[in-house]
Amino acid sequence: MTDNRTLISRFPHLKEDFAASLVVFLVAVPLCVGVSVASGAPAELGLVTGIVGGLVTGVMRGSSLQVSGPAAGMTVLVYEAVQEFGLPVLGVIVLASGAIQLAMGLLRLGRYFRAISVSVVEGMLAGIGLVIIAGQLYPAMAAKAPDSGLGKIAELPGTLVDSFGDTGALSSLAVAAGTIAVLLLWKHAPEKVRTVPGPLAAVGLATLAVFALDLPVATVEVKGLLGAVQPPPLSAFGELAGIGLLGTVVAFTLIASAESLFSAAAVDRLHSGPRTEYNKELIAQGTGNMVCGALGALPMTAVIVRSAANVQAGARTKASRVLHGAWLLLFAALLPDVLAYIPIPTLAGILIHAGAKLIPVRSLGTLWREHRGEAVVLAVTAVSIVAVSMFEGVLIGLALAVVKSAWEASHVKLDVVVDEGAGPIEARLTGNATFLRLPKILDSLESLPQDRPVRLDLSGLHHLDHACRLALDNWAARHSTAGTDPVKLVTAA
Numbered sequence: 361m362t363d364n365r366t367l368i369s370r371f372p373h374l375k376e377d378f379a380a381s382l383v384v385f386l387v388a389v390p391l392c393v394g395v396s397v398a399s400g401a402p403a404e405l406g407l408v409t410g411i412v413g414g415l416v417t418g419v420m421r422g423s424s425l426q427v428s429g430p431a432a433g434m435t436v437l438v439y440e441a442v443q444e445f446g447l448p449v450l451g452v453i454v455l456a457s458g459a460i461q462l463a464m465g466l467l468r469l470g471r472y473f474r475a476i477s478v479s480v481v482e483g484m485l486a487g488i489g490l491v492i493i494a495g496q497l498y499p500a501m502a503a504k505a506p507d508s509g510l511g512k513i514a515e516l517p518g519t520l521v522d523s524f525g526d527t528g529a530l531s532s533l534a535v536a537a538g539t540i541a542v543l544l545l546w547k548h549a550p551e552k553v554r555t556v557p558g559p560l561a562a563v564g565l566a567t568l569a570v571f572a573l574d575l576p577v578a579t580v581e582v583k584g585l586l587g588a589v590q591p592p593p594l595s596a597f598g599e600l601a602g603i604g605l606l607g608t609v610v611a612f613t614l615i616a617s618a619e620s621l622f623s624a625a626a627v628d629r630l631h632s633g634p635r636t637e638y639n640k641e642l643i644a645q646g647t648g649n650m651v652c653g654a655l656g657a658l659p660m661t662a663v664i665v666r667s668a669a670n671v672q673a674g675a676r677t678k679a680s681r682v683l684h685g686a687w688l689l690l691f692a693a694l695l696p697d698v699l700a701y702i703p704i705p706t707l708a709g710i711l712i713h714a715g716a717k718l719i720p721v722r723s724l725g726t727l728w729r730e731h732r733g734e735a736v737v738l739a740v741t742a743v744s745i746v747a748v749s750m751f752e753g754v755l756i757g758l759a760l761a762v763v764k765s766a767w768e769a770s771h772v773k774l775d776v777v778v779d780e781g782a783g784p785i786e787a788r789l790t791g792n793a794t795f796l797r798l799p800k801i802l803d804s805l806e807s808l809p810q811d812r813p814v815r816l817d818l819s820g821l822h823h824l825d826h827a828c829r830l831a832l833d834n835w836a837a838r839h840s841t842a843g844t845d846p847v848k849l850v851t852a853a
Contacts, residue, residue, distance in 0.1 A: 373676035380675035381683030383557060384427055387669045388684060389691065390559040393580065393699060394707035395430040396658060398496060399438040401447060403580045403699050404588035406430045407692040408657040414685015417648035418678055422641030423624040424634050427666040427681045428648060430658045432714045433619050436491045437750045438658060441608050443507065449599050451592035455653025456600060457612040461646030470638035473621045477761035479734040481622055482720050483741025484754050489718030490746050492711055500536035500708040502529045502578065509746040531575040532705040539566050539709030559710055566706040582700040585692045590656040611751035612659055620645050620662040630671045733764045770794040774804045784813040790820035795827035805835050813845035
């Protein structure tokens with residue numbers, strides 16, 4: 361009795377956290393496996409990342425109810441890295457990214473990720489969602505996906521037409537479609553039935569259907585937990601000298617960090633408990649990724665689907681996410697052969713559904729009506745990711761967001777008063793004069809009469825950049841003619 365009281369006093373919310381951990385575990389299993397297979401890695405590696413997310417990152421301080429593991433948002437980047445550098449080097453990339461995250465957290469740089477334009481982040485997620493959907497439609501039709509984002513979209517019609525003449529492809533497509541239907545309709549099921557998470561129900565029903573109907577559908581290849589875990593060899597660390605690999609490390613770091621910290625902000629809105637400590641969360645994510653890299657597993661981020669499930673299931677402390685990692689470890693160690701029964705098109709259906717949820721279809725119309733510039737940034741970022749690559753697409757989005765902000769911040773107004781007599785023309789510039797507004801400023805000034813002296817008052821400017829100052833000086837020199845007083849520039853005292 362005394363032991364029970366001691367346990368309750370130390371863990372007063374153990375009952376709620378235990379129940380929530382089981383829900384998160386059941387949600388995590390199909391998502392971990394699906395993300396891993398879509399990334400071109402063994403299915404078990406996704407479980408390893410989920411285990412580390414629970415048992416390592418889960419015990420650390422940062423965001424108490426946020427759950428970490430392999431994320432659909434990193435699938436495209438991981439797949440590209442595996443195809444270009446190979447699976448052994450993936451561990452090096454993840455480990456190096458984790459080390460940078462850890463350093464950024466120790467240097468207290470986590471809060472700066474909150475300054476990233478929300479439109480860029482939403483555009484990044486939308487672009488990832490589009491690539492995931494296009495890419496996973498191929499395994500849904502038992503076909504191999506092209507490597508490029510544009511190729512995936514361009515070849516879809518032909519692949520779909522070809523699938524109608526192939527029994528295996530049609531069976532696979534039916535299983536994927538059934539999986540998506542279950543995920544969409546599960547919220548309308550009776551409340552008692554919905555105690556089983558939708559992704560788990562979809563996988564279970566699809567697996568039963570394939571087995572009962574003996575459908576010719578590919579299933580997950582199982583290597584076993586120990587067979588899948590392959591720490592990167594020392595020779596792989598030499599690849600860090602290459603510029604291409606360093607660029608991938610930077611992309612992993614920035615995207616994983618941004619996704620985790622934005623997820624933390626979203627999770628904070630779902631509960632009234634302790635708020636996220638961003639720098640400590642970045643340290644926790646970095647530590648987890650270093651462990652994942654050392655094990656040769658997938659990168660981890662905070663995952664909003666699992667985190668929301670954790671909060672909605674009644675979790676009160678970080679014990680729930682630690683316990684979910686323990687359940688994943690037991691499953692991977694004791695029941696790995698169960699994975700071999702999961703149909704590949706079912707995992708494709710789960711990821712297509714997850715990819716669709718990354719695209720902010722409902723909010724895009726409102727954003728276009730109220731903040732058109734932000735909508736353009738979002739759309740350009742998404743299209744760039746599909747057309748070029750993840751890293752370049754995000755850089756394009758960030759550059760466009762900076763230009764947009766600079767343009768909107770550089771409001772400048774020119775007021776001109778022309779005396780009817782022979783007195784000087786009084787002109788006054790107010791606002792922020794930057795190079796972006798130079799054409800407008802010079803057009804207005806050059807339209808002033810040249811036979812009158814001009815007094816240009818700059819004291820109302822909050823900011824005057826170097827390019828504008830030089831342009832104004834050059835205009836003043838050109839405008840001053842023989843027989844006319846030179847243009848007088850008045851600056852603030």
